[in-house]
Every structure is written in structure tokens, then in C-alpha cells.
Amino acid sequence: MPEKIPWPFTRLYDRGPNRFFTRWFQRIASDVRERGITGNILDIGTGPGRLPIEIAKQVKDARLFGVDLSQDMIKIARENAGMEGIGDRVEFRMASAYATGFESGSMDLVVSTETLHHLAKPLAAFNEIYRILKPGGQAWLFDGRKDASKAEYEETARMLGIVDLPLPYRFFKTMWPRAHTGYKTEVYTTGKLGKAIETSPFKKAKYIKQGAYIRIELKKH
């Protein structure tokens, strides 16, 4: 999987699959609100920016940031925030997961969806997340699992609101394993990603299977 999504796939991604993720992003945003997390929140590999936009809508006293390697994704994200009328509360910058450009100890929460499987240097990303988090700050990293069962696919499709839409559901079931080739659950827990977390200053993580996804929670003590 290449790291950066280039134009014109940026535009196809924004108009296609990413729109179906809105309910997922709203759910993550509700979780941020319910857990009372405020302050500075950064989304890594933000793509079209819909996750920080949804968090900004639900968590009024948070300042949202998004970084992505792709200049065109950043342009799309800014346009999307502008259309939602919250361009002043969400800031998008072109930057890498390995060197985000934020000050050490400046973030209350780091989030990321569908980006871990793109990273060529996951350890560098975990080190960077640790550096920019405040003590006590958390990271919630979500990504797909190639080995999800039929029931788990259905659970996620229900959550996304596509279980009764034959075309999007078929697209999801066909494309999901392809997009996550090489990313079975153990890659995240004990394999390449899990080992990188153990080597990083986080040392350990909480792994939660949610439908076709995995949610990895990290905490800076």
C-alpha cells in the first residue's frame, strides 16, 4: 500500500468510500464528547478531514487539527470544513505522521482512521504521537482487519448504515479485504504494528475489536 493517496484518487476517495464513513466518525466524536476530552485534538492521515469536522461539531471546546501527506487531501479537507461552516475551528496542514510539526506535549488526544496500514515506518509514527501528547493524553487509532468474519462485516455495515444498500454493501465486502491486504488482526497486536508499539515509549496498548475494525488505544503516562 503506498503511503500518500495521489490525485485524482483523492477526489474519488472523498466522493466515494469516505462519505460512507460519516456515521463511524460521528460515533468516534460522541465517544470523545462522552469521555469529556477537550483541548487540542489531532487526526493523523486525515484525508478529506471528516473525522475532525465531526468532532468539532460535537465537542465545542476543542481545537481540531488534521495532517496528511497529500496536498490535495488537505485542500479537500479545508473545502469540506468550509462547507460545514467550521473552517475557523479546524486547521489542516500538510505533514507526515513521522514529523507532524506540533510542539512536544501539545495534544490532548490523537486520533487516526484507516491510516496505520499505509505507514511504512509505524515505529516512527508511534514515537511522534508519544512526543506530541500531553502526559495523560491518549491516542485512538482505528484500522481495518483483513480477517474479519461475515458477522463482523455485517456489524460494521449496520453501523455505517449500508447493510440494506446492496451496491455499497457489496463494494464494502469486496474492497475491504483488498484495501487491508497483509493486515490480519495479529499484525496489529503481536506482528509488525504490535511490535512497534512495544518498542515505542508507549510499550503497551489496549486492542479492541469492533466489527471489521480494530481500535488501538495508547496512553502517555
Ligand SMILES: C[S@@+](CC[C@H](N)C(=O)[O-])C[C@H]1O[C@@H](n2cnc3c(N)ncnc32)[C@H](O)[C@@H]1O
Ligand atoms: C485511506 S486514507 C484515510 C483517510 C481518513 N482518515 C479516512 O478514514 O477516511 C489514508 C490517508 O493517510 C495519508 N497518509 C498515508 N501515509 C501518511 C503519512 N506517513 N503521514 C501522513 N499521512 C499519511 C494518505 O495520504 C491518506 O489520505
